[in-house]
Amino acid sequence: MSLLGIDVGTTGCKAVIFNEEGSQLAAAYREYPLLSLKPGWCELDSRQVLESTRDAVREATGKCKVPVKALSVSAQGEAVTPIGRKREILGHAITSSCPRTADLVPVWEKRFGRKYLYEHTGAPLASCFTPLRLEWHKDHTPEVFLRAERFLFFNDLVYWALGLEPTTDFTEVSRSMCLNVKSGKYWKEIFDSIGFDTGKLPKVEPSGTVIGEVPSSIAAEWGLPNGVVAVTGAHDQPAAALGCGVISHRMACYGIGTVECVTSAFSEPLINDRMLENNICCYHHAFPGQWVTLVYNWTGGSLLRWYRDTLGKGAAEEAKRAGKDVYDLLTAKIPSDPTRLFVLPHFTTTGTPYFDNHSAGAILGLSLGTKEGEIIRAVLEGITYEIAMCVGLFREIGFPIHEFRCSGGGAKSSAWIQLKADIMNAEMSIPEVNEAGCLGVALLAGTAIGVYRNLEEAVKTTVKVTRRYQPDSRRAAIYQENLALYREIYPSLKDLNHRITALDH
Incomplete structure (x- = not known):
C-alpha cells in the first residue's frame, strides 16, 4: 500500500x-x-x-x-x-x-x-x-x-x-x-x-x-x-x-518556494504585544499540542522566477538546449562571497514584519562594473535578509530557534542553502524528502x-x-554588518515607493 x-x-x-x-x-x-x-x-x-x-x-x-x-x-x-x-x-x-x-x-x-x-x-x-x-x-x-x-x-x-x-x-x-x-x-x-x-x-x-x-x-x-x-x-x-520533522519546541521549517516562509514550532501560543507589533501570526500546528508562528515574504522564490523570465531569458534558452535546470545554471553564476548589492524583495505585498501593500522592489548599489552573478546572489540575499530580521525577534523575546530544516524547490540548491546558513548564522539541515x-x-x-x-x-x-550546512564565520560576520544596513532600506524608501505605486499613468 x-x-x-x-x-x-x-x-x-x-x-x-x-x-x-x-x-x-x-x-x-x-x-x-x-x-x-x-x-x-x-x-x-x-x-x-x-x-x-x-x-x-x-x-x-x-x-x-x-x-x-x-x-x-x-x-x-x-x-x-x-x-x-x-x-x-x-x-x-x-x-x-x-x-x-x-x-x-x-x-x-x-x-x-x-x-x-x-x-x-x-x-x-x-x-x-x-x-x-x-x-x-x-x-x-x-x-x-x-x-x-x-x-x-x-x-x-x-x-x-x-x-x-x-x-x-x-x-x-x-x-x-x-x-x-x-x-x-x-x-x-x-x-x-x-x-x-x-x-x-x-x-x-x-x-x-x-x-x-x-x-x-x-x-x-x-x-x-x-x-x-x-x-x-x-x-x-x-x-x-x-x-x-518540526514537531517540538523551537524547531523551524524554512520553506523555500514561491513564498519564502519560516514556520516555527512552540509548545505554547505566542500571542503577545511584541508579536503583534511585528505582524507575526500564531496558530494551530498539524501536530497535536503544538503551535506555529510564521514569518514570510510573499515575493520569495517568485523573485528568482521573475529574474529568469526577464533578465535571465538567455539562461532559460541555454538550459533548454543543455537539458539542465535553469535555476542550477543561474545559481552557478553567483560569486562565493557576499555582495555589496541590496535587493528589497517587495515585488508584491511585503509580508512580515511590515504588511505594506504599497511598497515596491528595489536593487541598490549597482554600477557599470556589476556582474550578472552578483545580481543573482543579491536577489537570494535580499529575500533572506527579510526573513532574518523577523527570526531575530524570537531570540529577543527569549524563544531562540535552535534548528532550521529546509524544504521546497530552493532546498535543492547547495549554494542557496549555504548562503542562508551564513546570513542566518545558524545550521541549515536538509531532510531526505524534499x-x-x-x-x-x-x-x-x-x-x-x-x-x-x-x-x-x-x-x-x-x-x-x-545534509547539514554550517555557517562560515567570515561570511556570517560580513552579513551581520550588511543586515544592519538592510534594516535601513525599507524605512528610507517607504515614502518614495508609496508615491511611485500611487502613480496613475
Missing part, C-alpha cells in the same frame, strides 16, 4: 506518493498561471487548479504500481472559491498576496481594533485574510456573494471535487483569521459584521481526521483505486513543518488509517536528515 500527499500551491500543484517508510514512489507536478486582471491583482482560476490537480494525481498514480490507500491535501491559506447551488464555480480565488483589500484594513481596525482581533484569532490584521476578501466580494461582486452556497479553501475544494463533504482543518481556518482560537470555532462576531453566514464555510475538523471514501466513479476519473480514504490535511506551512508538505499530509493520512500508531511515530519512521 501507499499514501498520497497533494499540495495545492500558488503557482502549481504536486502529487507525491510515498511508501510506509517515507520513500518517494512517484510524483507529478502541474504549473498554472497566477492571473492579474488588474495591475497588482493576483488570483487563480479554480477550475484550472482542480484540472491541474487531477492531472497531477493521475500522472503520479499512473507511475506507481503500489495502490494508494489514503490521501490528504496541503494547500495555500486565505484564498477561497465561491461555489453555486448547482456545484458551479462562480469566480476566481483571490490569493494571499493580492492587495485589492488593502483599503479594508483601516475599516476593520476601526471596527474591532487590531489587538482585539489578534487576541481572538492569533492573526495580525492584514489585507490577505479571508473575512476581508469576503467583504470585498460583498461590496464589489454582490451577485457572487449572494449566489454562492459555499466558499471553499483549496484543500476542501479538492475533497469537494472528489465527491466528499467539504471539510477543512484547524490550521487552515486559523491561519485565515476565521477561527476564534479560544473557542476553536468560527468566530461568528466578525462574520456577522459583514452579514456572512458561516454555514457557507466548510466543516472544520482536526488535521488527520477521516472524511470518507472517495466514490468509485470519481476515483476512476482521478486515477485512484476503489476504497481510497480521504483525510483532513493542513495549511501548507504546518504541513511542510510536519514533513520536515517535498515536505506532501509528506506531511501523507503522514496525516497514514496515521488516520492506522499505518502508524501516532504522528510522532510517523515522523520518526519517515523523516531523515541527510
Whole structure:
C-alpha cells in the first residue's frame, strides 16, 4: 500500500506518493498561471487548479504500481472559491498576496481594533485574510456573494471535487483569521459584521481526521483505486513543518518556494504585544499540542522566477538546449562571497514584519562594473535578509530557534542553502524528502488509517536528515554588518515607493 500527499500551491500543484517508510514512489507536478486582471491583482482560476490537480494525481498514480490507500491535501491559506447551488464555480480565488483589500484594513481596525482581533484569532490584521476578501466580494461582486452556497479553501475544494463533504482543518481556518482560537470555532462576531453566514464555510475538523471514501466513479476519473480514504490535511506551512520533522519546541521549517516562509514550532501560543507589533501570526500546528508562528515574504522564490523570465531569458534558452535546470545554471553564476548589492524583495505585498501593500522592489548599489552573478546572489540575499530580521525577534523575546530544516524547490540548491546558513548564522539541515508538505499530509493520512500508531511515530519512521550546512564565520560576520544596513532600506524608501505605486499613468 501507499499514501498520497497533494499540495495545492500558488503557482502549481504536486502529487507525491510515498511508501510506509517515507520513500518517494512517484510524483507529478502541474504549473498554472497566477492571473492579474488588474495591475497588482493576483488570483487563480479554480477550475484550472482542480484540472491541474487531477492531472497531477493521475500522472503520479499512473507511475506507481503500489495502490494508494489514503490521501490528504496541503494547500495555500486565505484564498477561497465561491461555489453555486448547482456545484458551479462562480469566480476566481483571490490569493494571499493580492492587495485589492488593502483599503479594508483601516475599516476593520476601526471596527474591532487590531489587538482585539489578534487576541481572538492569533492573526495580525492584514489585507490577505479571508473575512476581508469576503467583504470585498460583498461590496464589489454582490451577485457572487449572494449566489454562492459555499466558499471553499483549496484543500476542501479538492475533497469537494472528489465527491466528499467539504471539510477543512484547524490550521487552515486559523491561519485565515476565521477561527476564534479560544473557542476553536468560527468566530461568528466578525462574520456577522459583514452579514456572512458561516454555514457557507466548510466543516472544520482536526488535521488527520477521516472524511470518507472517495466514490468509485470519481476515483476512476482521478486515477485512484476503489476504497481510497480521504483525510483532513493542513495549511501548507504546518504541513511542510510536519514533513520536515518540526514537531517540538523551537524547531523551524524554512520553506523555500514561491513564498519564502519560516514556520516555527512552540509548545505554547505566542500571542503577545511584541508579536503583534511585528505582524507575526500564531496558530494551530498539524501536530497535536503544538503551535506555529510564521514569518514570510510573499515575493520569495517568485523573485528568482521573475529574474529568469526577464533578465535571465538567455539562461532559460541555454538550459533548454543543455537539458539542465535553469535555476542550477543561474545559481552557478553567483560569486562565493557576499555582495555589496541590496535587493528589497517587495515585488508584491511585503509580508512580515511590515504588511505594506504599497511598497515596491528595489536593487541598490549597482554600477557599470556589476556582474550578472552578483545580481543573482543579491536577489537570494535580499529575500533572506527579510526573513532574518523577523527570526531575530524570537531570540529577543527569549524563544531562540535552535534548528532550521529546509524544504521546497530552493532546498535543492547547495549554494542557496549555504548562503542562508551564513546570513542566518545558524545550521541549515536538509531532510531526505524534499517535498515536505506532501509528506506531511501523507503522514496525516497514514496515521488516520492506522499505518502508524501516532504522528510522532510517523515522523520518526519517515523523516531523515541527510545534509547539514554550517555557517562560515567570515561570511556570517560580513552579513551581520550588511543586515544592519538592510534594516535601513525599507524605512528610507517607504515614502518614495508609496508615491511611485500611487502613480496613475
